[in-house]
Amino acid sequence: MTIELQINGKLHVGRVERYMHEALERDGALHFTLLDPEHRDENKLKAIIEAAERAGTDAYMVGGSLGVVQSATTQLMKLLKKMSKKPVIVFPGNVDAVTELADAIFFMSLLNSRNSYWISGAQAIGAPVVRAFGIEPIPMAYIIMEPGGTVSFIGDAKPIPNDKPDIAAAYALAGQYMGMRVVYLEAGSGAKKPVDVRVVATVRRAVDVPVIVGGGIRSAGDAKKRVEAGADVIVTGTLVEDEKDVYKALSAVVHAVKEGGKKRLKKKA
Numbered sequence: 001m002t003i004e005l006q007i008n009g010k011l012h013v014g015r016v017e018r019y020m021h022e023a024l025e026r027d028g029a030l031h032f033t034l035l036d037p038e039h040r041d042e043n044k045l046k047a048i049i050e051a052a053e054r055a056g057t058d059a060y061m062v063g064g065s066l067g068v069v070q071s072a073t074t075q076l077m078k079l080l081k082k083m084s085k086k087p088v089i090v091f092p093g094n095v096d097a098v099t100e101l102a103d104a105i106f107f108m109s110l111l112n113s114r115n116s117y118w119i120s121g122a123q124a125i126g127a128p129v130v131r132a133f134g135i136e137p138i139p140m141a142y143i144i145m146e147p148g149g150t151v152s153f154i155g156d157a158k159p160i161p162n163d164k165p166d167i168a169a170a171y172a173l174a175g176q177y178m179g180m181r182v183v184y185l186e187a188g189s190g191a192k193k194p195v196d197v198r199v200v201a202t203v204r205r206a207v208d209v210p211v212i213v214g215g216g217i218r219s220a221g222d223a224k225k226r227v228e229a230g231a232d233v234i235v236t237g238t239l240v241e242d243e244k245d246v247y248k249a250l251s252a253v254v255h256a257v258k259e260g261g262k263k264r265l266k267k268k269a
Contacts, residue, residue, distance in 0.1 A: 014136035016059075016087045016104035017181070020233075023058055024210065028261025029227045031254045033057045034091065034214065034237030035080070036064040036189075037072040045076065048240050049083045051247035055254040060084065061235065062102070063091030064189075070096055077101035090135070093154070095126040100133035108140035108184065111171045115156040140182045141175020143168060145195050149188020149215065162195065165202035172203045172211075183207055185231075187215030190238045194222050197229040204230025220256035227260030 013021075023030055033052040035045065052060070060080055062073060077099055080088050090097055090105040098105065107130065110118040130137055144152050145168065148159035160168050172183045185195045185203060194216035204211055213226050214235030223234045234257050236250070243249040 013181070014104065014138075016089065016136050017138050019087060020059070020210065024232055024261075027058075027258060028263070028265040029231065029257050030058040030233045030261075031056075031223075031257045032059045032061050032089075032212075032233055032235045033250070034061045034063070034189075034235050035076060036237065037062060037076045038064045039241075040072060042079070045079060046083070047246050048250075049080060051240070051250045053084055053086075054247055055251035056258070057086065057250070057254060058233075059087040059089060061089050061091040061106070061237075063097050064093050070099065073097060073099050074101060089138070092122075092126070093151075095122050095129065098126055098129045098133065098135070100135065102133075102135050104136040104138055105130055106140045106142075106182065106184070107137035108142040109175070109178075109180070110142045110144065110155045110157060111175055112144055112160060113155050113157045118155045118157075138182055139180040140184055141172060141178075141180040142184045142186065143171050143175075145185055145187050145199060145215075147188055147191055147193075148186075149191055151186060151188055160199075162193075162199055165196070165199040168199050169202045169206035173206045176207045176209050180209070182210050182212060184212040184214065189215060191216030194218075194226065197225050200226050200229040200231050217253070220252040223253045224256040224260045227257055228263065 062076055087103045090102040113119055144157040144159045146159040146161050148157055152159050175183055187195045195213050200213055210232040212233040213231040217223055217236050218239055236253055240246045240249050
């Protein structure tokens, strides 16, 4: 079942995508928590989810760059469904990541890959599965920035230098023109530096769709600067892996995202 949502004209979108847009209108910016099924310490996962819930994260993404055993994804999805009522979105590393327990999937094309499999091949294989499971697809332009990390290697991407924001903007705009309704700027999981603020600002000016930024965001300051530059959604994953106080780390980032969002809403008003 689809619904209509007015975003620069009428688009047919599902429940999770509508939730995202309505939350952006209310808060100005959102925080998503990324969980990798590869990490199977259930107590650690529970601690992260509990902290994310208390901190006020807006949704969960599940996925990893390397091949993940589907049973691990299923177990993580079940745990999330038990502990949270927030949307759970598949962030697929490959077609084997698709699971019917998800509320939605970022149906993404890795636009700056040199391998057509990651641009349209995997999507053609996965599309019938997404439809059969009844998962809500959210079309996404996925763009890898330097350094790129594991996802760059696996996806055979040509990472865009952070000092070339116009190139990132050109890819983002191409994605929008091809009908993708979200742009994701990815520095790579565990990157030493997040996507440069100049890149975020340039892409934000170029496109009308939500801009998600992830990879290498380790502090509240990192998050707030990118929201103020134009990021609509900040994604954190490895941020909490080595933290003793998971809640403290997550709540600081979520608070910074929300503060940045409020400033953006005031400017629009």
